Amino acid sequence: MSLNNIVLAVFIVGFCNNLHLCEAGQSCLSCTGIQNQSNCEHVENCKNDEVCFVQKHTTDSGSLLYDLGCAYEQFCRHSVGGIFGRRSEGHHVSCESCCNNTRTCNIDLKCESDHHVIGSTLPRECSDIQGQHPDGVYTIYPDGISPVSVFCDMHTENGKWTVIQRRLNGSVNFEQNWKTYKEGFGYPNGEYWLGNNIIHEITVHNRHELRIDMSDFDGLTKYAKYSVFSVGDEKSEYELTVLGYSGNAGDSFSYHDRKLFSTIDRDKDNSTCAQLYHGGWWYGSCHQSNLNGRYLSGTSPYGEGINWQTWHGYHYSLKSVKMMIRTLH
Template sequence: MMVYWSLALLLPLLVQSLPITEEGLPIDCEDVFRNGSIHNGIYTIYPVGQEVPMEVYCDMGCTDNESHQGHWTVIMRRMDGTVNFDRPYSHYEEGFGDKNGEFWLGLQNMHLLTWRTKYMLRVDMEDFEEGKVYALYGTFYLESKSDGYRLRLVDFKNGGAGDSLRLHNGQRFSTFDRDQDGWYWGHCYKDHRYGGFWYLGGNGGCSALNANTNGRYQWEHYGSNDGSGLLWKGWTPNSLKAISMKVKKLSLDELTS
């Protein structure tokens, strides 16, 4: 009887953790890979069903002969400054850019992709001296639009980059036309022109210098004391050459470990 009641209590949680979509439709790039598409590129996924297709870039790991390390769904990428990230809230909500180059998948798409089941987040970055590091978060998701697409992160694992998102965890997304940073005496974006991000504001001001994937691109090694550039201060105070964010479902082993 105890076993029966334990299963009865666990079943709703297990059901809630599974994506609700039509059988056979890929919900992310890992499903695309399992369906036989092994190369990096743009694919269509269906995280909430056939009626809401989502076009994404899949990093399968094939470029470095490490496909078992891949199967990532890329949610943002900066690499050459060809796309303007100084945009209003509606653009950040809907997504913009070129998925073969620089792009932002969209806050609503990120929410739909990550809220039904457990996803990890990997942030890859490169400096202008060709150094490469990453940061890994064992759990990542965005809250809904009504909660300002609040950032949720758990279980940081260091790949040399340091945890620059720690203070941004739990913050809502802000742009120049939507101030949700919580800074009572100012507006992080308007005062510093950083770009849309999960800024932390409070009595102490902005913590935008910890991380910002969406700042003004700098085409050279650049000290970022003024907040310009692509920032990840856990690794370097200088602007980065490239940075990307990508997600992947946790395996059963990772969920139970």
């Protein structure tokens, strides 16, 4: 362990003990894809039921890398030798180990086995989080390895919904380029887009349903549900599959089935819709819904706002929208 890490650990423990500010949960070193475990100096404050972990993995080119951070205790095997599977970018996890005996205990946590087994016990989405929990930001692992912060709706229709998009107040600009929509943007506890790659990673496994909750500026609420929802990979231009409407908002999304995703710098329909209507979406000459459009206060120019055509039409921008998905058993 480096001198810097020793000083860091002593400081954290002393800080928590003296000021009683760290009692909410474990503190763990948190880094991704580093060559030397002892070089990690970033600290993450975990949730109450999370522990520290370290994972060792190799790339297809043979490089040995480490990930460190927080993970839910029930999803983290305490015996070494558990391989979580294959990272989507070609990384193979050879072992992992967890601890919660001291703060930042993964500074020197050893990963000692290289046995090959398959599968992952980490939650890929909110549906995988066991037990009763409140709404809030949780850590999921859509590719089986890489941690992602996401908002989980744990109460609507028995909960376990992974929120992939949320509009609340216009604090986040949704007129973004292809790369930004690919990786995701915003804040899980506020407005955000989870990211096309992540949405694909979740929906490629099992069948998923989609629920869209929306409200207007008069306090009225509506919802739309779809019994089939999935997003293809980047090679497919994140092609949308959405079928099986139910709800009380009217069906303004089935029109977009089989459409490709478009952004201001990579328009995949024939009418430059992303530029005309200011969002990243599955446009197709152009839209019946525009949930990533401009955040406006009610009345809006034709098609530019957060529109749901069957509720309020094209000249009204909604106050709030939440798109969320769940494994359909």
